[in-house]
Amino acid sequence: MKRPFEFIIEKLVLISGLASIIFVVLIFVFLLKEGLSLFGQENLWGFLFGQNWYPISDPPQFGILPLILGSFLVTLGAIIIAVPLGLASAIYVAEVAPSGIRDVLKTGIELLAAIPSIVLGFIGIVTLAPFLKNVFHLSSGLTALAGSIMLAFMAMPTIVSIIEDSIVSVPKSYKEGSLALGATRWQTIYRVILPAASSGILAAIMLGIGRVVGETMAVLMITGNAAVMPTSFLQPVRTLTATVAAEMGEAVAGSGHYYALFAIGIVLFVISFAINLLADWFLHRGKKKRKKR
Amino acid sequence: MRDTKRTEKIAFALLLAATIVVVTPVLIIFVLILFRGLPAITSEFIFAMPREGMRAGGIFPAIVGTIYLTFGTALCSIPLGILAAVYLNEYAQKNWLTRVIELAIINLAGVPSIVYGLFGLSLFVAFLGFGSSLIAGSLTLAIMTLPVIITSTREALSAVPKSFREVSFSLGASRWQTVRYVVLPNAIPGILTGTILGMSRAAGETAPILFTVAAFYLPRLPQSMYDQAMVLPYHIYVLSTQVPNVSVKIQYGTVLVLVLMVFVLNIVASYIRAKFRKKKTW
Numbered sequence: 001m002k003r004p005f006e007f008i009i010e011k012l013v014l015i016s017g018l019a020s021i022i023f024v025v026l027i028f029v030f031l032l033k034e035g036l037s038l039f040g041q042e043n044l045w046g047f048l049f050g051q052n053w054y055p056i057s058d059p060p061q062f063g064i065l066p067l068i069l070g071s072f073l074v075t076l077g078a079i080i081i082a083v084p085l086g087l088a089s090a091i092y093v094a095e096v097a098p099s100g101i102r103d104v105l106k107t108g109i110e111l112l113a114a115i116p117s118i119v120l121g122f123i124g125i126v127t128l129a130p131f132l133k134n135v136f137h138l139s140s141g142l143t144a145l146a147g148s149i150m151l152a153f154m155a156m157p158t159i160v161s162i163i164e165d166s167i168v169s170v171p172k173s174y175k176e177g178s179l180a181l182g183a184t185r186w187q188t189i190y191r192v193i194l195p196a197a198s199s200g201i202l203a204a205i206m207l208g209i210g211r212v213v214g215e216t217m218a219v220l221m222i223t224g225n226a227a228v229m230p231t232s233f234l235q236p237v238r239t240l241t242a243t244v245a246a247e248m249g250e251a252v253a254g255s256g257h258y259y260a261l262f263a264i265g266i267v268l269f270v271i272s273f274a275i276n277l278l279a280d281w282f283l284h285r286g287k288k289k290r291k292k293r
Numbered sequence: 294m295r296d297t298k299r300t301e302k303i304a305f306a307l308l309l310a311a312t313i314v315v316v317t318p319v320l321i322i323f324v325l326i327l328f329r330g331l332p333a334i335t336s337e338f339i340f341a342m343p344r345e346g347m348r349a350g351g352i353f354p355a356i357v358g359t360i361y362l363t364f365g366t367a368l369c370s371i372p373l374g375i376l377a378a379v380y381l382n383e384y385a386q387k388n389w390l391t392r393v394i395e396l397a398i399i400n401l402a403g404v405p406s407i408v409y410g411l412f413g414l415s416l417f418v419a420f421l422g423f424g425s426s427l428i429a430g431s432l433t434l435a436i437m438t439l440p441v442i443i444t445s446t447r448e449a450l451s452a453v454p455k456s457f458r459e460v461s462f463s464l465g466a467s468r469w470q471t472v473r474y475v476v477l478p479n480a481i482p483g484i485l486t487g488t489i490l491g492m493s494r495a496a497g498e499t500a501p502i503l504f505t506v507a508a509f510y511l512p513r514l515p516q517s518m519y520d521q522a523m524v525l526p527y528h529i530y531v532l533s534t535q536v537p538n539v540s541v542k543i544q545y546g547t548v549l550v551l552v553l554m555v556f557v558l559n560i561v562a563s564y565i566r567a568k569f570r571k572k573k574t575w
Contacts (some may be wrong), residue, residue, distance in 0.1 A: 010384070016373050017380025020443070022395040023436050027404065030415040037434055088311030096305050096311075099481045109314040114559050115322065116497025118526045119548050123322055158316055167433050177568050186301035207403075214405025216500040217526075220532075241407045241500070249412070253419065265411040268406060276403035280396065 035262035053227040055257040061261040066229045070237035073230050077148025078212045086159035094167040113157035121221035128215045142224035145233040150218050155208040166200020199286025206279035216241040240264050322409020333546025342512040347541050352547055357514050360523030365431025366495045371488050374442030381470050382450040402440035406500040409437045413505040428518040430506025436489040449480040482569035486562045492542050492556035499526040525551040
């Protein structure tokens with residue numbers, strides 16, 4: 001016989017366990033509740049593929065294609081920078097660095113993760129933007145490129161730590177077998193360890209992309225905020241996240257503009273949902289493969 | 294043979310170069326913030342209200358607002374997160390429901406911070422009628438930090454050896470008694486580390502609080518949990534993009550104060566972790 005106190009506490013534990021599911025559903029429901037109201041005045045096609053974002057002109061135009069492309073451009077740039085650098089540092093930290101240096105490097109990368117994004121945005125404005133302005137002779141350094149560089153560094157801790165984990169979890173016997181056959185350490189790394197860790201590397205890239213797409217404040221501060229169709233990395237752009245952050249303060253509750261910003265929230269939610277499921281699938285695939293061997 | 298050795302040397306040199314490119318900016322950022330920020334730190338800067346449209350005076354209300362908000366977040370998310378982790382580690386079977394909960398946690402962790410802001414705005418500020426307030430901001434941040442707390446607490450719980458539980462069960466203790474008197478006490482250092490890290494993340498967040506609590510300029514302290522408040526991250530945003538002609542000194546000073554608060558939390562967390570590792574006897 002269970003005592004009543006124990007019965008109550010166990011129910012409480014169960015409810016807390018289910019809370020995560022409840023919150024995910026609540027987030028989606030409340031985004032839908034506000035966001036779907038937009039589609040009384042704008043159709044889905046015009047919203048996703050319209051080239052003009054003029055939310056407060058009369059009549060307003062709610063095309064988010066320039067924002068989607070802005071996010072895409074900044075993310076692409078960030079990933080091009082972050083993946084090679086992140087992969088290389090993860091290999092260095094996991095396989096090459098002597099143990100004393102390894103701890104210093106790991107701490108450095110952890111520190112990077114702890115810096116709030118608003119601080120990185122501020123540093124970007126005062127250092128990176130003037131630098132890019134001088135190097136490329138621009139009228140302003142606040143460009144897609146500045147955003148990409150900043151975001152590459154913000155995604156770095158995620159990418160490095162997940163790749164490092166997956167390298168470390170490659171069974172030691174693989175490495176020993178390869179070395180015993182006369183391969184050098186480098187040959188072992190890129191012929192044996194990296195292929196064995198490939199699922200983890202893919203997951204790291206996916207989660208890095210997720211981090212970059214969702215990042216808001218730093219991007220808002222250093223991409224220059226021009227909601228136009230982007231044509232180059234040296235141009236100001238505006239991302240989906242930055243648009244919501246910049247405009248929600250002025251949007252009148254219940255207006256088309258307000259609903260449109262929530263509809264952007266739905267788009268962001270769906271993107272991050274897909275990215276995270278994909279990353280999780282990669283991670284699980286990696287674990288399963290290893291069990292089979 | 295010589296060739297492969299040379300290839301290896303070149304490869305390792307490149308790896309080292311990439312690592313330096315990744316780590317050096319961190320160092321530069323810290324040196325910059327510390328040296329530009331320190332001259333601004335006076336007792337007036339820390340303990341006075343802002344003056345002249347935030348171009349002079351102190352940042353006291355923003356500091357207090359950040360502390361209130363972080364405590365509010367902790368109050369909501371820590372008990373819920375710990376119980377959720379207890380469920381997953383001590384009660385849950387390995388079935389589809391557990392898998393769905395795990396996926397939900399992964400997705401909560403991946404939802405962009407600005408989407409939490411939208412969610413907080415529609416649920417807490419508008420639907421529940423809290424208005425832009427400390428409670429709305431705390432609840433929004435609490436949900437955002439939940440995955441961090443659940444994940445780290447779960448790790449701490451699963452590090453407690455199975456034999457501890459078996460001994461407790463064999464002595465006739467119930468499952469909850471085992472959790473309460475055996476598992477949780479042994480997992481506390483790990484739980485603390487994780488929750489403090491979660492709070493340090495909450496203290497630095499900007500996007501979720503933009504529309505749920507942050508006040509542009511409010512030169513007084515919040516009176517109740519239904520009050521708006523100034524908070525440091527948003528104050529940095531305001532100082533660096535919204536108010537013209539703010540001196541660089543005040544900007545860097547504010548950044549330094551926020552970074553210090555976040556880092557004190559981080560250092561406390563790693564201290565607890567390091568101390569616990571040494572003590573661990575099983």
